[in-house]
Amino acid sequence: MTNRMMSARLRKRGAVWIIHALLAIWLVISLLPPVMLIAASLNRTALFRSPMDLLTFRDFTLENFTQAFTRGDFWFFFTNSVIISASAVVITLVVCVPLAYGLTKISGRARAAVSFGVLAMRFIPYVVLALPLFLIFVNLGLSGSRTGLLLAHLSIHIPFATWMLVGFFDTVPQELEEAGIVDGCNPWHLFWHVSLPVVRSGVIALAILVFIISWNEYLFALFLAGNSAQPLTVGITRFLGGAEAGAEYGVIAAYAVLVIAPVILFALTANRYIVSGMTAGAVKG
Amino acid sequence: MAGVSIRNVEKTFGETQVIHGINVEIADGAFVVLVGPSGCGKSTLLRIIAGLEDVTGGQILIGGTEVNDMAPKDRDIAMVFQNYGLYPHMTVAQNMGFALKLARAETADIALRVGRAAEILNLTPLLDRFPRQLSGGQRQRVAMGRAIVRNPQVFLFDEPLSNLDAKLRVQMRAEIKELHQRLKVTTVYVTHDQIEAMTMADMIVVMHDGVVKQAGAPLELYDRPSNLFVAGFIGSPSMNFFAATVTDGALRLADGQSLQVPEGTSLAEGLQVIVGLRPEELVLSDHGLRAEVTLVEPTGAELHVGARLAGQQMTAVFRERHSLKHGQAIAMTPLPGRMHLFDPTTQTRLN
Numbered sequence: 001m002t003n004r005m006m007s008a009r010l011r012k013r014g015a016v017w018i019i020h021a022l023l024a025i026w027l028v029i030s031l032l033p034p035v036m037l038i039a040a041s042l043n044r045t046a047l048f049r050s051p052m053d054l055l056t057f058r059d060f061t062l063e064n065f066t067q068a069f070t071r072g073d074f075w076f077f078f079t080n081s082v083i084i085s086a087s088a089v090v091i092t093l094v095v096c097v098p099l100a101y102g103l104t105k106i107s108g109r110a111r112a113a114v115s116f117g118v119l120a121m122r123f124i125p126y127v128v129l130a131l132p133l134f135l136i137f138v139n140l141g142l143s144g145s146r147t148g149l150l151l152a153h154l155s156i157h158i159p160f161a162t163w164m165l166v167g168f169f170d171t172v173p174q175e176l177e178e179a180g181i182v183d184g185c186n187p188w189h190l191f192w193h194v195s196l197p198v199v200r201s202g203v204i205a206l207a208i209l210v211f212i213i214s215w216n217e218y219l220f221a222l223f224l225a226g227n228s229a230q231p232l233t234v235g236i237t238r239f240l241g242g243a244e245a246g247a248e249y250g251v252i253a254a255y256a257v258l259v260i261a262p263v264i265l266f267a268l269t270a271n272r273y274i275v276s277g278m279t280a281g282a283v284k285g
Numbered sequence: 286m287a288g289v290s291i292r293n294v295e296k297t298f299g300e301t302q303v304i305h306g307i308n309v310e311i312a313d314g315a316f317v318v319l320v321g322p323s324g325c326g327k328s329t330l331l332r333i334i335a336g337l338e339d340v341t342g343g344q345i346l347i348g349g350t351e352v353n354d355m356a357p358k359d360r361d362i363a364m365v366f367q368n369y370g371l372y373p374h375m376t377v378a379q380n381m382g383f384a385l386k387l388a389r390a391e392t393a394d395i396a397l398r399v400g401r402a403a404e405i406l407n408l409t410p411l412l413d414r415f416p417r418q419l420s421g422g423q424r425q426r427v428a429m430g431r432a433i434v435r436n437p438q439v440f441l442f443d444e445p446l447s448n449l450d451a452k453l454r455v456q457m458r459a460e461i462k463e464l465h466q467r468l469k470v471t472t473v474y475v476t477h478d479q480i481e482a483m484t485m486a487d488m489i490v491v492m493h494d495g496v497v498k499q500a501g502a503p504l505e506l507y508d509r510p511s512n513l514f515v516a517g518f519i520g521s522p523s524m525n526f527f528a529a530t531v532t533d534g535a536l537r538l539a540d541g542q543s544l545q546v547p548e549g550t551s552l553a554e555g556l557q558v559i560v561g562l563r564p565e566e567l568v569l570s571d572h573g574l575r576a577e578v579t580l581v582e583p584t585g586a587e588l589h590v591g592a593r594l595a596g597q598q599m600t601a602v603f604r605e606r607h608s609l610k611h612g613q614a615i616a617m618t619p620l621p622g623r624m625h626l627f628d629p630t631t632q633t634r635l636n
């Protein structure tokens with residue numbers, strides 16, 4: 001082996017090390033907040049403690065969780081969050097999957113027009129929608145209801161999901177549907193047995209994304225939820241403020257852990273769908 | 286089984302007409318190859334037979350029944366696509382049985398027929414795999430299996446071998462041919478590879494710009510191409526063409542050399558003709574057309590020679606191992622009766 005090859009190799013190995021080191025730093029930085037959150041939720045006094053104190057669990061307690069459950073109307077907010085997020089997922093899929101599939105079947109100008117309309121919705125920062133939606137909902141009597149909040153969520157999800165799904169369906173080779181036609185598929189069969197299974201993992205990933213966006217949504221909830229439809233993201237604010245706010249940080253942390261736990265569990269179980277190559281082998285390759 | 290009749294078929298996409306009145310009669314059980322350069326409308330014609338495209342004019346008959354307004358599934362045809370079109374989420378067995386399942390066949394019956402087709406194509410050990418777990422050749426065979434499971438009246442193939450490497454292509458070519466001999470199902474096969482066409486077909490249909498240039502048995506097209514296009518398209522390396530004038534009862538080339546008019550052909554004095562000489566139908570001789578060697582390519586079995594004759598480049602192929610060098614002067618004559626003459630204006634055959 002020549003010297004030049006050796007040094008090239010060493011340099012390459014060095015580059016790999018640097019990349020790994022950077023990734024490790026990035027991992028620590030991004031994991032620190034959730035780790036600190038969990039640590040804070042399990043310590044009696046969270047505030048004014050150094051990170052090391054928290055991480056050694058000097059005054060370990062589950063009291064914060066008890067407080068979060070009992071004092072914070074946890075189950076009321078939790079129910080609202082679950083109902084709104086789950087309904088958002090179901091309705092978004094039921095509306096957008098056929099819509100997007102249909103869009104990939106219509107030609108040229110019509111498709112471009114609808115696609116642009118759908119995408120144009122995404123140009124608007126959704127903060128801007130909050131006030132008009134509030135006024136509309138008050139007039140329609142939807143303000144303060146789960147239905148109203150759900151509708152607001154759908155106004156964000158439907159354009160986004162349609163746009164994503166059109167992209168997925170576009171990857172289905174035309175040849176595949178033609179094979180289906182020759183095999184005797186009617187349009188429904190083509191959709192249900194041929195195209196949809198090919199984009200299945202994409203649809204599942206999208207469903208998870210929609211669920212997480214709805215679950216974490218705060219701004220609409222603040223404006224539109226009134227008193228009876230508040231989700232967990234609003235519920236957590238009950239522990240903010242007040243005279244002895246400092247004493248409540250542990251409870252807030254516990255509450256926050258409870259808020260994010262379902263999402264994390266959900267994402268972990270569905271992870272394999274998010275990363276998966278269903279179309280591999282559909283055509284040559 | 287059934288024959289296919291293509292009668293005056295025309296096809297227009299928007300403003301552009303891509304098929305200009307095609308007539309082809311395909312006999313029951315025949316293996317017909319549609320061949321032609323890219324964009325000549327082969328796929329379009331095949332898709333019209335399949336029912337994936339509507340005709341703009343004319344008729345398609347399968348087994349004597351007009352199918353113009355029939356859905357593909359009612360035409361009793363099966364198609365093998367260029368990229369195989371296998372359903373990625375179904376196993377090999379499910380892919381092959383899908384059409385039967387849609388037709389609500391009994392589960393046991395589906396299993397039986399899929400099993401039988403798999404046996405024919407040596408796919409039995411692969412039945413539980415997904416397409417992504419198969420090699421290109423295996424996918425190709427699954428696509429064929431999917432077609433034969435349905436026991437259709439007509440098989441349609443659209444360049445089924447173009448994604449395979451050269452060696453596999455030759456192997457699959459033989460397999461498809463064998464399958465046809467075994468099943469005797471009418472087959473329409475599209476390719477732009479004239480060797481595939483020559484080796485597989487009972488009848489070749491040469492297309493160009495949406496019209497049929499000539500249809501006939503492979504050797505008929507090779508021996509007596511009816512026009513310049515077919516003459517140049519069939520055969521590899523392709524035919525050499527020289528402009529000539531009938532002078533003193535002989536064919537005089539641009540540089541003054543002349544060839545005898547083939548026997549049994551009478552040409553008017555002064556007539557302009559195009560002389561076609563196949564590279565492999567030339568022999569070295571002491572007299573004959575003098576040319577200068579520019580390129581010598583031994584392939585082992587044959588010797589490909591590039592030469593300059595009458596001011597233009599030409600090719601000759603010899604089976605003998607002549608020792609030729611760049612710059613060497615040679616003389617060649619066409620084999621007796623192997624000269625092709627064409628009219629330069631109508632481009633049709635004269636002899």
Ligand SMILES: Nc1ncnc2c1ncn2[C@@H]1O[C@H](COP(=O)(O)OP(=O)(O)OP(=O)(O)O)[C@@H](O)[C@H]1O
Nearest residue numbers: 298299303321322323324325326327328329330477
């Ligand atoms: N859906 C379509 N819309 C408009 N033009 C089309 C369409 N399909 C094919 N064409 C045109 O019709 C002509 C014939 O196309 P076709 O696919 O039949 O060619 P082909 O002979 O199969 O060529 P290749 O060997 O490249 O596959 C081409 O000029 C093509 O551009």
Ligand SMILES: [Mg+2]
Nearest residue numbers: 327328329444
């Ligand atoms: Mg084609």
